[in-house]
Amino acid sequence: MxxxxxxxxxxxxxxxxxxxxxxxxxxxxxxxxxxxxxxxxxxxxxxxxxxxxxxxxxxxxxxxxxxxxxxxxxxxxxxxxxxxxxxxxxxxxxxxxxxxxxxxxxxxxxxxxxxxxxxxxxxxxxxxxxxxxxxxxxxxxxxxxxxxxxxxxxxxxxxxxxxxxxxxxxxIAKIDETYSFSSDTPDFWRRNYAKYPSHGGRFTGEPAYFRHVASATTGLLEKMGAKIDDFDHVVFHMPNGKFPLGMARKFNIPIEKMTSGFVVQKVGNTYSGCSLLGLSAVLDVAKAGERIFVTSYGSGAGSDSFALTVSDLVDKRRALAKTTKMYVDSKIYIDYPTYAKFRGKISV
Amino acid sequence: MHRTSVPMLWRRFKNKYKLLGTHCEKCNTDFYPPRELCPKCRRTGKIVEKRFSNYGAIVTYTQIYAPPAGFEKSVPYALAIVRLDKNGPDVLGQVVDCDAKKLKIGLRVEASFRKIYEDGKEGIIQYGIKFMPITHENL
Missing domain, CATH: 3.40.47.10 (Thiolase/Chalcone synthase)
Structure with missing residues (x-):
């Protein structure tokens, strides 16, 4: 590969x-x-x-x-x-x-x-x-x-x-290895024609997010014969800020290694975009030679883990487009009625 | 209500989804939307495809408060004529993600791929180019 x-x-x-x-x-x-x-x-x-x-x-x-x-x-x-x-x-x-x-x-x-x-x-x-x-x-x-x-x-x-x-x-970054962990776990779903998803409340935690993210992370580390300490930046899927930080505690990852990709606090959970936005935020600041570990999570449920090594091309290429932080910082605040109108919560 | 037939929309995708127009090599005139015949040079003109800059500045603008059917959700919205960079053509488009008070002639804007119109709940979704204020020049 x-x-x-x-x-x-x-x-x-x-x-x-x-x-x-x-x-x-x-x-x-x-x-x-x-x-x-x-x-x-x-x-x-x-x-x-x-x-x-x-x-x-x-x-x-x-x-x-x-x-x-x-x-x-x-x-x-x-x-x-x-x-x-x-x-x-x-x-x-x-x-x-x-x-x-x-x-x-x-x-x-x-x-x-x-x-x-x-x-x-x-x-x-x-x-x-x-x-x-x-x-x-x-x-x-x-x-x-x-x-x-x-x-x-x-x-x-x-x-x-x-x-x-x-x-x-x-x-810009070589993908050294990947590994996935999947199981039939109904923690969150949306049925045909349903406008909004349903979820299993607390069930979305331990048997869903934590089990799959931890298993994929451990699985990839074992596959590579690596330790999480070998990595400079770590991104775990961010359905909120609490879950990925809890996962970091589980693996004894210092908070400094989590910060560059921790976009959830100012952006929220962008679902399929979430862990990938975290990775793009890391690539915006990572130095050549640094190693990145990413684990996504999708309800239903599964996790994909990736190990990457940043190349020296990153410095030249990151300046060619807007960084994730530029998007995070360019914002216009809206009130709830405007939000409801934008997101179709009010039928016109 | 069907505004435009689906085949007609489909024929225009490549030009509507990006600022791809035409250019008359004889009289050096740009066209967006594209023209297949130069109105000045007629049959002696030579029309070629040309990709225009995604960046430009507002030449003039207006605010729409009484929209046509299907645009009620976006009211009030701004329509502007934007002069594209690199001696590009003047293009008509909506300006989005912009506080109405900040709209002004000369405001720097960039092209943004957006939803233009939904043909009801079951019809086709039309996409195209609108403009939004530039947040970071040259990116």
């Missing part, structure tokens, strides 16, 4: 709503929720943004950094649980908008919050086998939480795109 990231790009919508703004509407203690979830605010897509538009922005940023001919992209996979169509791929909309040729394979993926990382694994296989030159994998979502539900404080919009190739001299 020889593959690595030749281009990466993030996109976060500009609007934000504060946790206390939502809490006030439902008569809750905003500060207590902020402390509990470790989320201050979340990114809200505008009324005209969806998974396709977020994916296109992220993909264009990835292309700016990759400096490849877009016609050489041989696969496009978009992972999301909020594809604009039930039947009609987001991936071909992205292909058309970025100017890809018609000579590519494409599919939309769904695995709760980890469909984007599954897409990376798929294009890794395709480029490593020589079937394609480059593959584009995107994780993006416009996540929804029912009004008044606990998810409303975290479900956010955003995404990240990764172009994967097999030439070592083009890699």
């Amino acid at each position: 020889n593959s690595g990231i030749v281009g990466y790009g993030a996109y976060i919508p500009r609007f934000r709503i504060k946790v206390e703004t939502i809490a006030e509407v439902w008569g809750k203690d905003g500060n207590a929720i902020k402390r509990g979830l470790k989320i201050d605010e979340k990114a809200v897509p505008n009324y005209d943004e969806d998974t396709a538009t977020i994916s296109v922005h992220a993909a264009l940023n990835a292309l700016r950094r990759a400096k490849i001919d877009v016609k050489d992209i041989g696969a496009i996979y978009v992972g999301s649980e909020s594809h604009p169509y039930a039947v009609k791929p987001t991936s071909t909309i992205v292909g058309e908008a970025i100017g890809a040729s018609n000579d590519y394979t494409a599919a939309d993926l769904e695995f709760a919050c980890k469909a984007g990382s599954a897409g990376i694994q798929m294009v890794m296989g395709l480029v490593s086998s020589g079937m394609i030159k480059y593959g584009l994998a995107i994780g993006a979502d416009t996540a929804q939480g029912a009004p008044g539900n606990a998810l409303e404080y975290s479900a956010a919009g955003g995404g990240a795109a990764f172009i994967v190739g097999s030439k070592n001299n083009e890699m």
Whole structure:
């Protein structure tokens, strides 16, 4: 297996709503929720943004950094649980908008919050086998939480795109190894035609998130004969701020190694985009030679772990597009009625 | 209500999804939306495809308060004529992600791929280019 990231790009919508703004509407203690979830605010897509538009922005940023001919992209996979169509791929909309040729394979993926990382694994296989030159994998979502539900404080919009190739001299970061852990665990779901997801409350913790993230992390470390201490930056999926920090405690990971990818506090949980936004934030600051460990999590349930080593190309390439932090810091606060209007919670 | 037929939309995807227009090599004029015939040079003109800059500045703008059907959710919204960089053409488009008080002639904007219109709950979703204020120049 020889593959690595030749281009990466993030996109976060500009609007934000504060946790206390939502809490006030439902008569809750905003500060207590902020402390509990470790989320201050979340990114809200505008009324005209969806998974396709977020994916296109992220993909264009990835292309700016990759400096490849877009016609050489041989696969496009978009992972999301909020594809604009039930039947009609987001991936071909992205292909058309970025100017890809018609000579590519494409599919939309769904695995709760980890469909984007599954897409990376798929294009890794395709480029490593020589079937394609480059593959584009995107994780993006416009996540929804029912009004008044606990998810409303975290479900956010955003995404990240990764172009994967097999030439070592083009890699911003080499993907050293990957490993996945999956099981049938119904911690969170959305039935056909249901507008909002349902979840198993506390069941989403220990048997779901913690078991799968820990198992995938341990599995990859064992596969590589490595220790978590060998890595300079660690990203665990961030459904809230509490879970990944709990996982860090479990593995005795110092907080400094978690901070560069810890985007959830100011962005919320962008579902399929979440751990990938964390990875793009790390690549924005990582130094050549540093090692990155990423574990995604998707309810239902499964985790994909990746070990990466940053190349010296990173310094030249990161300046070619907006960094994740630039998106995090470019924001316009909105009130609850505006948020409700943007997200279709009010029918017109 | 069907605004435009699906085949008609499909024919325009490659131009609507990005600022891909045309250029008359004889009189050096840019066209967006693209023209297949130069109105000045007529049959003697030579039309070629041209990709325009994603960046530009507002030439003039207006706020829409009485929208056509299907755009009620976006009211009030700004429509602007944007002069694209590198001597590009003037393009009409919505300006989004911008506080109305910050709209002004000369405001630097960049192209943004957005949802334009949904043909009801079951029809096709139209995408295209709108503009948003530039947050970081040259990126």
